[in-house]
Amino acid sequence: MSENEHTMPDLQTMVMEWLRAAGRFWGEPGREDGGPADEEGGSRQAERFSIEAYAAMMKTYQAVSTAMSEPSAMDSLLRTTTILPDITTTLLATGMKGYFALQQQIVDKIGRIGNSTDPYRIDNIDQETLRAWSEIYQKEIRQYFNIPQLGLSRFYQERVNQALDKLNIFSTALAEFIQLLWLPFEKSYHMMHEKIEELTRSGNLPEDTRAYYQMWVKILEGHFMNLFQSPEYNKALGETMDALEDYLAARSRILQDMLQTLPVPSRKEMEDLCKEVYLLKKKIRSLERANRED
Amino acid sequence: MEKSKIPVDMILKHLAEQAEVHQVRVQKATDVLLGNLDTEIAATPYEVVYEEDRVKLKHYNAVLPSNETMRTPLLVVYALINRETMLDLQPQRSVVKNFLANGINLYMVDWGYPTYKDKFLTIDDHVNGYMDDIVDFVLKREKVEQINLMGICMGGTFSVIYSALHPHKIKNLVTTVCPTNFDTRQGLLHIWMRWLDVDKMIDTFGNMPGDLMNFGFLLLNPARLMIDKYIGFLENMDNKPFVENFVRMEKWIFDSPDVPGETFRQFIKDLYQKNLLIENRLVIGGRHVDLSKITMPMLNIYAQYDHLVPPEAAEKITSVVGSRDTENVCLDTGHIGIYVSSKTQKEFAPKIINWLKAREGRYEPAGRDDTESAAERVHPSAKNIYPGVKISEESNHAGKKELFFDNLQGKQSIRNHP
Numbered sequence: 126m127s128e129n130e131h132t133m134p135d136l137q138t139m140v141m142e143w144l145r146a147a148g149r150f151w152g153e154p155g156r157e158d159g160g161p162a163d164e165e166g167g168s169r170q171a172e173r174f175s176i177e178a179y180a181a182m183m184k185t186y187q188a189v190s191t192a193m194s195e196p197s198a199m200d201s202l203l204r205t206t207t208i209l210p211d212i213t214t215t216l217l218a219t220g221m222k223g224y225f226a227l228q229q230q231i232v233d234k235i236g237r238i239g240n241s242t243d244p245y246r247i248d249n250i251d252q253e254t255l256r257a258w259s260e261i262y263q264k265e266i267r268q269y270f271n272i273p274q275l276g277l278s279r280f281y282q283e284r285v286n287q288a289l290d291k292l293n294i295f296s297t298a299l300a301e302f303i304q305l306l307w308l309p310f311e312k313s314y315h316m317m318h319e320k321i322e323e324l325t326r327s328g329n330l331p332e333d334t335r336a337y338y339q340m341w342v343k344i345l346e347g348h349f350m351n352l353f354q355s356p357e358y359n360k361a362l363g364e365t366m367d368a369l370e371d372y373l374a375a376r377s378r379i380l381q382d383m384l385q386t387l388p389v390p391s392r393k394e395m396e397d398l399c400k401e402v403y404l405l406k407k408k409i410r411s412l413e414r415a416n417r418e419d
Numbered sequence: 420m421e422k423s424k425i426p427v428d429m430i431l432k433h434l435a436e437q438a439e440v441h442q443v444r445v446q447k448a449t450d451v452l453l454g455n456l457d458t459e460i461a462a463t464p465y466e467v468v469y470e471e472d473r474v475k476l477k478h479y480n481a482v483l484p485s486n487e488t489m490r491t492p493l494l495v496v497y498a499l500i501n502r503e504t505m506l507d508l509q510p511q512r513s514v515v516k517n518f519l520a521n522g523i524n525l526y527m528v529d530w531g532y533p534t535y536k537d538k539f540l541t542i543d544d545h546v547n548g549y550m551d552d553i554v555d556f557v558l559k560r561e562k563v564e565q566i567n568l569m570g571i572c573m574g575g576t577f578s579v580i581y582s583a584l585h586p587h588k589i590k591n592l593v594t595t596v597c598p599t600n601f602d603t604r605q606g607l608l609h610i611w612m613r614w615l616d617v618d619k620m621i622d623t624f625g626n627m628p629g630d631l632m633n634f635g636f637l638l639l640n641p642a643r644l645m646i647d648k649y650i651g652f653l654e655n656m657d658n659k660p661f662v663e664n665f666v667r668m669e670k671w672i673f674d675s676p677d678v679p680g681e682t683f684r685q686f687i688k689d690l691y692q693k694n695l696l697i698e699n700r701l702v703i704g705g706r707h708v709d710l711s712k713i714t715m716p717m718l719n720i721y722a723q724y725d726h727l728v729p730p731e732a733a734e735k736i737t738s739v740v741g742s743r744d745t746e747n748v749c750l751d752t753g754h755i756g757i758y759v760s761s762k763t764q765k766e767f768a769p770k771i772i773n774w775l776k777a778r779e780g781r782y783e784p785a786g787r788d789d790t791e792s793a794a795e796r797v798h799p800s801a802k803n804i805y806p807g808v809k810i811s812e813e814s815n816h817a818g819k820k821e822l823f824f825d826n827l828q829g830k831q832s833i834r835n836h837p
Contacts, residue, residue, distance in 0.1 A: 306641070332429040334437060338650070346642040353607050353639075363614055370623040396625075399536040410548060 222265070226257055259297045266293075284378045291372035298368040302361045309348035316344050447657035456659070458666040461504040463515045465527075469556045473531030474549045476556065477503075482519045489779055491590050492524040492561050496550065496581075498573035499678045500632060503527055505671050505758055506571075509664055512759050517768035523775070526557055526566075528574070530676065538625045538680035543704030545682060546581050554581075554588050565590035567775055572596050572728060572754075573686070576696065579736065582715065583708045591778050592717045592742075593771055596754055598728045599736040600697040601690050605729035607639050612691040617684050627683040629675030639726060668759075697735055713740035718774050719747050720767065725754040746774070 270290035274282040320340065324330045331337065352358050377392065384391045390398075469476035481488050497503035506527070507515040518525050528550070533540070540548075557566055568589050570578025575597025582589045603609050621627065637644045655661040695701040701708040717740055721733035730749060737745035748770060752763045 309642075330430075333433055334430065342642055342647050342650075345646075346640065349640065349642050354610065359611065359614055362611070363616070367616065367619065370619050373623050395535070400539055402536065403539040407544070407548075410552075 222261070226261060256301075259301065262293060262297055281382055284375070284382060288372070288375040288379050291368070291375040295365075295368040295372040298361070298365040302365040305352065305358055305361050309345055309352055312348050313341060313345040316348075317341050320344075444654075444657045448662075451657055451659050451662055454659070456663050456666065458663050458670065460509070460667050460670055461507045462510065463507050463513060463519070467529075468526075468560065469553060471549060471552055473533060473537065474553075475529040475531060476553050477527045477529055479515060479519055479525040479527070481524065483522050488522045488524050489775065490524075491563060491565065491567050491775075491779060492526055492557055493518070493567040493569055493775065494554065494557055495525065495527040496568065496570045496574035496578050497528060497530065498571055498575075499530055499533075499545070499682065500573060500629075500675065502671065502674050502676065503529055503571075504674070505755065508671055508759055509667050512761060512764050514758055514764075514768050517764065518772065521768075521772040523772065524561070526553075528553060532676040533626055533679045534677075535625055538621075540679040541681045541704075542577070542580070542685050545679075546577050547584065547704045547706075550577060550581050551585060554585070558588065564588075567591045567593070569593040569595065569771070570597055572598070575599075576686075576690065579696070579710075579713065579740075580701070580703055580708050583710055583712045584703065584706055586712045586714060589715050591775060592713065592715050593720070593774070594717070594733075594736065595720045595767075596722055596725055596728045596733065596757055597719070597736070598690070598732045600732050600734075601692075601694045602697070603729060603731040605731045606726050608727055609691065609729075609732065611635075612687055615687060615691075617687040617692075621680040621684045624680065626677035626680045629677050632678070633673060633675045636727075697739060699739065710736075710739050711741035714742050716744035716778050717742050717746070718771065719745065720757070720770065721747075721749055722752045722754055722757045723749050724752060725757075727754045744778075 267290060270286040270293075272286075274280075274286070317337075317340065321330070321337075331340075381391050381393065463479060465477040465479045467475045468478045495503070495506065497506075507513045510516065515525065515527075554566060554568075558564065565588055568578050568582060568591070570576070570593070572595075575594040576599060578592060578594060579597065579599060582592045601609060601612075624631075652662075652665055655665075689695045689701060693700075696708065696710075699708075699710050717737060719733065719737050721728065721730055723730060725733075734747050734749070737747050750757055750763050750766055752760050757763050757767055
């Protein structure tokens with residue numbers, strides 16, 4: 126065991142040795158270059174400054190390397206490498222959890238395919254499937270965009286995060302809305318199957334292929350009409366519009382930040398100007414009218 | 420041998436036949452689509468006689484001698500949604516041409532394309548601003564004391580408001596597919612507008628985007644408007660006149676100016692959501708819109724299968740205005756079919772022309788300098804000589820809904836079926 130320790134140095138010792146060697150390697154040129162540079166006259170002041178800066182940087186690096194080669198620092202560093210997979214696993218687990226939940230919903234849904242379709246009924250909309258991703262985002266992911274930002278640029282970072290958050294919410298809402306719009310197609314498909322089955326049994330299958338299209342489009346239309354009057358559709362439409370408006374407002378705030386750096390008026394400034402012009406015109410119109418009537 | 424329940428042989432035979440037909444059609448369609456197509460809309464000559472900001476006033480060139488032209492000019496006010504070009508969509512089905520051929524001295528408001536600076540414009544600015552300025556201009560130009568006013572859809576609502584606020588300037592009022600009663604569950608638009616957070620929408624967009632509205636209209640019936648319509652096009656794309664008219668309609672449908680934000684906000688909140696107009700509680704520009712002030716003759720035309728302005732939204736107005744000479748006419752068509760379908764071309768424009776002529780009193784050349792006071796003019800129908808006759812009874816069936824599609828118009832209507 127002790128032999129092994131000598132012949133196969135552990136990871137901690139190896140890293141410590143490497144850091145010491147690196148510190149010495151980068152430390153030497155700094156000392157060698159720094160001497161002659163200090164002896165030069167004022168004409169080489171700029172060069173000296175850069176050499177001094179380089180030497181200072183090397184000293185800092187050497188200090189950090191030396192400190193890092195201490196056993197306690199190494200322990201901390203190695204602990205980090207130990208917990209890094211845990212962090213990665215947690216992050217991945219969150220994403221995978223959501224993905225699997227969504228998969229499960231889809232599998233459940235596929236399992237239901239083939240069940241009898243109620244004609245022109247949209248009231249058994251599968252809300253859980255529609256909501257799955259939305260809930261995962263709200264519970265597991267959204268908070269990352271709300272981490273408080275620090276420093277001089279915190280407001281700008283916050284606005285970018287907000288826009289990303291709103292974009293995600295809009296994309297989710299839009300996906301749900303589109304899925305709702307897909308429902309009538311799905312239901313019409315099943316209903317067409319049932320209808321064809323029925324016509325086959327009774328021996329009344331149309332010979333003209335256009336008759337099938339007419340049948341399908343009429344069924345589809347009926348399903349759409351029912352969907353559009355359902356509370357679920359109105360709710361989804363409202364949420365999608367809300368999410369779109371929130372995203373556009375958040376995006377606009379970022380654009381305003383960007384416009385501040387350009388020599389062009391911002392939307393707010395233009396809006397103020399437009400309002401002033403509008404009020405002035407209104408005033409002039411009313412004065413002109415009063416003048417005409419006099 | 421017993422006949423098969425699934426006539427596979429016949430189905431395949433039809434498929435083969437259709438494949439041949441399609442091949443020939445595609446060949447012909449290529450010639451049609453690559454050839455010279457006349458898809459111009461709004462081709463009837465006119466002159467822009469007045470402009471204010473984005474708004475223009477068109478005056479159509481008379482086709483009849485002045486002694487055969489009606490003295491009282493007709494001002495047509497279209498909606499802020501889509502464009503007035505719909506009245507002159509194709510030469511054979513042009514309400515404008517029909518009016519001119521029958522001696523109407525025709526003016527039409529072109530609302531133009533609102534830009535971001537127009538977002539503050541309210542209904543007051545449109546009605547008491549632009550419309551009133553235009554009416555004053557026409558009165559002065561034609562040297563008359565009153566004009567005939569015809570409003571279309573939202574423009575009809577504006578015309579009702581205008582007539583209540585400025586009744587002395589209007590001789591006859593014609594409203595067509597004009598929403599005035601918003602307390603109805605007929606039509607998806609009325610249902611959807613209830614929940615709409617219009618404040619948030621306008622605060623975000625500034626003006627109401629025309630494309631967004633168009634998308635909403637398409638969603639009213641995607642099966643017909645986004646699928647069946649284009650299947651119909653594919654089936655007829657070897658037919659040149661069909662293709663030309665189809666493209667004309669497409670040009671019109673997707674030519675959608677934005678609606679000024681504050682106007683849209685007010686229209687949705689005060690009308691769709693609070694229904695203030697028909698309840699006689701609407702205030703515009705600080706003035707009460709008192710419907711009892713509408714004492715001039717009023718003709719109200721609407722469509723039985725209109726999914727945007729269903730009969731229930733349009734027909735009530737004549738019972739609450741102050742006029743004793745009112746008439747409701749319900750045509751057997753949809754919201755757009757009323758202006759463009761070949762069938763209603765024979766009913767719609769002639770009805771308006773005859774109704775106006777019956778109330779003109781006498782015919783004098785337009786632009787004469789011998790103005791007479793409105794009070795001196797004879798109203799042949801001071802009493803209700805044409806009581807609310809409906810030329811087409813409204814369907815009272817209930818139950819499953821079936822949709823009917825007006826030829827080529829692209830916007831369909833809903834009919835109740837037993």
